[in-house]
Amino acid sequence: MTGWSIRIYVFCDELLWAARLNLLWIAFTLLGGVILGIGPATVAAYAVARRHAMGESFHTRREFAAVYRREFARGSLLVLPLVAAGVILAADYLYFTATEAAALRLTTYTALVALVVVAAHLLPMYVHYDLRPLACLPRASLFALAHPAGSVLLLFCLMSVTVAAASFPVLALTLAVGGWIQLNTWLCLRFFAENEARLSSKGNR
Numbered sequence: 001m002t003g004w005s006i007r008i009y010v011f012c013d014e015l016l017w018a019a020r021l022n023l024l025w026i027a028f029t030l031l032g033g034v035i036l037g038i039g040p041a042t043v044a045a046y047a048v049a050r051r052h053a054m055g056e057s058f059h060t061r062r063e064f065a066a067v068y069r070r071e072f073a074r075g076s077l078l079v080l081p082l083v084a085a086g087v088i089l090a091a092d093y094l095y096f097t098a099t100e101a102a103a104l105r106l107t108t109y110t111a112l113v114a115l116v117v118v119a120a121h122l123l124p125m126y127v128h129y130d131l132r133p134l135a136c137l138p139r140a141s142l143f144a145l146a147h148p149a150g151s152v153l154l155l156f157c158l159m160s161v162t163v164a165a166a167s168f169p170v171l172a173l174t175l176a177v178g179g180w181i182q183l184n185t186w187l188c189l190r191f192f193a194e195n196e197a198r199l200s201s202k203g204n205r
Contacts, residue, residue: 017182020060022173023174024044024178028068036072039076039080040069040071042123044064044071044075046126048060048063049181052182054189074132078123089112116158120158120188121140121143121188122136124185124188128188128189128192150188154187161183164176
């Protein structure tokens with residue numbers, strides 16, 4: 001196989017993986033009645049995405065189900081407050097936009113962006129370091145503040161995925177969530193590795 005053939009094969013394989021991850025996330029979210037299912041399903045998706053990004057071989061559905069059961073309570077504790085805060089801030093933003101309250105709209109938008117950035121670090125951090133849910137929020141917030149370039153890159157990637165899903169609605173059902181979770185995890189694992197290497201080099205001086 002030529003170099004281009006290998007790249008195309010790898011790209012298609014990653015698309016299929018993202019679609020499978022997307023399907024599992026939707027199925028297990030619905031299995032928990034959405035509200036009770038979205039937390040453990042999201043944590044399970046990030047857990048298997050981490051293993052995939054690290055090149056591990058495993059039975060995807062079996063591992064997803066195992067993490068879903070194990071993280072049913074803790075996953076809800078981690079994810080549901082983020083979802084609730086996001087829904088409230090988004091509703092407030094739309095309200096302030098309609099009422100032309102520019103200052104409040106800007107404040108709400110800033111808070112929503114900050115929430116998205118923290119969540120984009122928090123979920124990969126939780127599955128990578130096996131932290132308690134309540135211990136993740138301050139660590140993820142500090143990490144996001146200390147690495148602004150990575151935060152901007154994550155925002156750009158999420159915006160790209162969102163625009164693509166909005167332009168092609170079929171992607172929202174087949175690829176958007178799974179693709180974002182895998183990309184988010186892949187990037188954050190590299191951010192974490194770079195941070196650990198930097199801290200290690202400072203400690204050896």
